Amino acid sequence: MSTGYRRIPSVDRLLSDARLRALAVEASHDTVAALARERLEDARRGVADGVPPPPLDELVYDVCAQASRLLAASPSAVINATGVVLHTNLGRAPLSDAAAEAVARVATSYSDLELDLYDGTRGSRQAHVSSVLRRLTGAEAALVVNNNASAVLLALSAIAHGREVVVSRGEAVEIGGGFRIPDVLNRSGAVLREVGTTNRTYAADYEDAICAETGALLKVHSSNFVITGFTHEATVDELVEMGARHGVPVIHDLGSGCLLDTARFGLAHEPMVQQSVTASVDLACFSGDKLLGGPQAGIIVGKREAVSLLAAHPLARAMRIDKLSLAALTATLVHYLKGEAVEAIPVWRMMAAPLDGLEAAARRLQEAAGGIGSVERGLSTVGGGSLPGETLPTWLLTVDAGDAQALAARLRAGEPPVVARIEDDRVVIDPRTVLPGQEEPLARALRAAAG
Ligand SMILES: *Cc1c(COP(=O)(O)O)cnc(C)c1O
Numbered sequence: 001m002s003t004g005y006r007r008i009p010s011v012d013r014l015l016s017d018a019r020l021r022a023l024a025v026e027a028s029h030d031t032v033a034a035l036a037r038e039r040l041e042d043a044r045r046g047v048a049d050g051v052p053p054p055p056l057d058e059l060v061y062d063v064c065a066q067a068s069r070l071l072a073a074s075p076s077a078v079i080n081a082t083g084v085v086l087h088t089n090l091g092r093a094p095l096s097d098a099a100a101e102a103v104a105r106v107a108t109s110y111s112d113l114e115l116d117l118y119d120g121t122r123g124s125r126q127a128h129v130s131s132v133l134r135r136l137t138g139a140e141a142a143l144v145v146n147n148n149a150s151a152v153l154l155a156l157s158a159i160a161h162g163r164e165v166v167v168s169r170g171e172a173v174e175i176g177g178g179f180r181i182p183d184v185l186n187r188s189g190a191v192l193r194e195v196g197t198t199n200r201t202y203a204a205d206y207e208d209a210i211c212a213e214t215g216a217l218l219k220v221h222s223s224n225f226v227i228t229g230f231t232h233e234a235t236v237d238e239l240v241e242m243g244a245r246h247g248v249p250v251i252h253d254l255g256s257g258c259l260l261d262t263a264r265f266g267l268a269h270e271p272m273v274q275q276s277v278t279a280s281v282d283l284a285c286f287s288g289d290k291l292l293g294g295p296q297a298g299i300i301v302g303k304r305e306a307v308s309l310l311a312a313h314p315l316a317r318a319m320r321i322d323k324l325s326l327a328a329l330t331a332t333l334v335h336y337l338k339g340e341a342v343e344a345i346p347v348w349r350m351m352a353a354p355l356d357g358l359e360a361a362a363r364r365l366q367e368a369a370g371g372i373g374s375v376e377r378g379l380s381t382v383g384g385g386s387l388p389g390e391t392l393p394t395w396l397l398t399v400d401a402g403d404a405q406a407l408a409a410r411l412r413a414g415e416p417p418v419v420a421r422i423e424d425d426r427v428v429i430d431p432r433t434v435l436p437g438q439e440e441p442l443a444r445a446l447r448a449a450a451g
Helices: 011-015 018-028 031-046 056-071 097-107 127-137 147-159 179-187 203-209 234-246 273-278 304-312 313-317 321-335 346-351 355-368 404-411 439-451
Strands: 141-145 164-168 175-178 191-195 214-220 248-254 284-285 298-302 374-382 386-399 421-422 426-427
Touching: 011 018, 011 031, 011 056, 011 404, 018 031, 018 056, 018 203, 018 298, 031 056, 056 304, 097 284, 127 141, 127 298, 127 321, 141 147, 141 304, 147 164, 147 179, 147 214, 147 248, 147 284, 147 298, 147 304, 147 313, 164 179, 164 203, 179 191, 179 214, 191 203, 203 234, 214 234, 234 248, 248 273, 248 404, 273 284, 273 298, 284 304, 304 313, 313 421, 355 374, 404 426, 404 439
Parallel strands: 164 191, 164 214, 214 248, 248 284
Antiparallel strands: 141 298, 284 298, 374 386, 386 426, 421 426
C-alpha cells in the first residue's frame, strides 16, 4: 500500500476536528459524517491516480463548503440587473406584495382550499379564481392548472384526442425549454395537420385541411421569435368564423396572457386575452408568470362546454395547481380588478418605469458604488417569450473593468448574487429590473466586485 493512503485520516479523526464538531451541531452528525466519508473516498481515489493526499485543513474546508451548499436556502434570491423583465432563468415574474402575503397566509395555515365555508360541503379549488377570471376576460368559464404547457396538453387531449389538429407551419414551433408544439400534439394523442408555409399561411389553407377527422384549429403565439418581411397569418377572427361554419373548435395558445395593452408602454401590441375571448375562441390558454405577473400557472378561459370537458379529463387532476400558486394567482388577478395592476404588479411597474426615474436610479447607483463606470442610454427587453425583438429605452450603469466575464462572475458569486448583462465587453447594470430595496445591496455588491 502506498504511503499516500496512510496519510489520509480516518473518518473518526476527520470528524473529531473542532470545526466539524461545530458543524455537526448545526447540521446533523449523520449528514456531516456522510460528507466526510465521501470526501475521504474522493481523496483515496485521488491517491490511486497519483494525486498527493490533501492536508487535513483542506479536507475540513471541503466538508464545510459542501455542507453549506447543501444546507443553503435554495433557490436563493438574486438581484436581476439584466433589464430582462421576464427572465426565465431567474424565475420569471416576481410577485406583488399582496400575492406574496397570500402565499404566506395559506402556507402556514389550513385554508378553505376545497371547502365551502357557507354550508360546510366540499368546494372546488377552482372556485377561488374562476369568477375573477371570468370577470376580467369576459369568458364563460375558466380553469387553472400547473403551467401553460400543461394547459395546452390538457386542451388538446380533451378536445382533439385521436383527431387532426390544424396548425400553421409557421406556428408548429419550439417555445423553449423543450416545449415543441408538434411533440405536445403527439403526446395529446392528436395528429398534427400542418398547413401553409413557414412565412405565409392564409385562412384558406386551414379551410382546405378541414375534413371529417378534424378535431380542432390551433393558433399558437410565436412567443420567442419574429418572422419579418413577406409574411401572412390567418387572424383569430377568421379561424373562429371558419370553425363555426364547420363545427370545429378553435384553441388559442396565447403564451403570455397579457391583460393590459402593451402599446401603452411604447411596445408593440401583444395579443390580449380579452381579444381572444371577444373573438369567441373555444379555449384560450396562457401562463400565470409571464406578462400576467403572477406565479407559475396555466390559465384556460373559454366556452363553458369546452372548459368543462377539460375539467372532467383525468389529466386535469395530474396537472392541478397547488394551493400556494393558487393563492398568489388570485391575489395577482385582484390587482387587475381593482385597476391597480400597473402600480402593484412588479413586471408592469418595471415596464412602466419612467425614463427619468431610471436615469436617476443609474446615477444613484453609480454614486453609491463609489463613482465607478458611466451612466449611458441603453435598451431593456421584456423576455420570457413575450414581445420578441421589442425593446424599452433605459439608462444603464456600464462598467469597463478589463475582464467583463470575470467581473460578472464575481457579481454572481457575491452576497446577494447579482446577475448582470455583458455588452461590448463591458458589464451593464440596468436599474429597470432592480426591485425596491435592492439598490443599496446592489451598490455594495458592485463596490465589492469592482474594487
Ligand atoms: C411560454 C409558452 C408556453 C409554456 O408556458 P409555461 O407556463 O412556461 O408552461 C406555451 N405556449 C406558448 C406560446 C408560450 O409562450
